Amino acid sequence: MPWALAQPKAGAYDGDVFEQVHAAAHAARGLGLQPWFRLLQPAIPKWFDNDGGFTDDRTAGHWWPRWVELVAEQLGEVAAGWLPFEAPYAMAQRLVPDDPRRHGELMHTLVVAWRDAWRLLRIGPPVATSLDVTIERPADGSEAAAQEAHRRDQLRWGLWLGGMRDGVVRIPGRADKQLADLDGACTVVGLAMRSDVEAGLQRAGEQGPERPLAVTFRPLGDSDGQRAQSITAMWRDVRRTAGELTITSVTITPFTDNDDQPERPGIATARRELKDSGDAFLHG
Numbered sequence: 001m002p003w004a005l006a007q008p009k010a011g012a013y014d015g016d017v018f019e020q021v022h023a024a025a026h027a028a029r030g031l032g033l034q035p036w037f038r039l040l041q042p043a044i045p046k047w048f049d050n051d052g053g054f055t056d057d058r059t060a061g062h063w064w065p066r067w068v069e070l071v072a073e074q075l076g077e078v079a080a081g082w083l084p085f086e087a088p089y090a091m092a093q094r095l096v097p098d099d100p101r102r103h104g105e106l107m108h109t110l111v112v113a114w115r116d117a118w119r120l121l122r123i124g125p126p127v128a129t130s131l132d133v134t135i136e137r138p139a140d141g142s143e144a145a146a147q148e149a150h151r152r153d154q155l156r157w158g159l160w161l162g163g164m165r166d167g168v169v170r171i172p173g174r175a176d177k178q179l180a181d182l183d184g185a186c187t188v189v190g191l192a193m194r195s196d197v198e199a200g201l202q203r204a205g206e207q208g209p210e211r212p213l214a215v216t217f218r219p220l221g222d223s224d225g226q227r228a229q230s231i232t233a234m235w236r237d238v239r240r241t242a243g244e245l246t247i248t249s250v251t252i253t254p255f256t257d258n259d260d261q262p263e264r265p266g267i268a269t270a271r272r273e274l275k276d277s278g279d280a281f282l283h284g
Helices: 015-030 046-050 057-075 088-095 100-121 143-166 197-207 224-242 276-282
Strands: 036-038 081-083 189-193 213-217 247-252
Touching: 015 057, 057 100, 088 100, 088 143, 100 143, 143 197, 189 197, 197 213, 197 224, 213 224, 224 247, 224 276
Parallel strands: 036 081, 189 213, 213 247
Antiparallel strands: none
16 A cells, blocks of 8 residues: 555545545455555655654554554455565664664664554454564674674564564563563564575464464575575475465566566566466475
């Protein structure tokens, strides 16, 4: 859902944008599809950004819940599910790179923003995370590298999985803090991964809340053949864990090629013709 287009000014919204999205979702449901809405796109409203956006906890705490409530009111009847925002670790890195202290503060604000969205959305369609997780390893054998890898690991994994399990926000360098309504604050634990899928699913099952799991996979490889091999390995990892964990869905991103992002090839051409990687996903 394009927040910047739908709410170009603070406190107002463009009804035409919501009508267009509502019509598209209604048509999709008529075709048997189940449209999920992501509430936060990379482009946020300029007025929100000018006031600090998510780097200012007061700005975020005031405007973000109002946006979530507006989307729920306008699109709740056609939504099959909600994805409040994706890749929180990458979002924080993009907003405050190379500043561990501010990065931790921003991650705390994002956890609160997630909790606020959950409070508003939990009585309707399912709510899923999309955590950008990876197995963090030290860059070298030094103590400093080990500590940095631990910090990254905690912000990618422990902060979210542990927080949604027991309601405690744990950020390296800050005191642990209980956050009301954070425990159990999702319907599906979604993981966005590029490798180590079996290890990631097992970790989510062990450390996270008792929720079904979902995988969003972006295959590795410089060629389509290599990406096909990556997808085949992903399916192998999923099957190894499927007997002990509840996995509701596996999706690939991106699906099609996009001339504007040639560095992110899909498993199908722009004309939706499946490549070898697409066949690997379809028949995996």
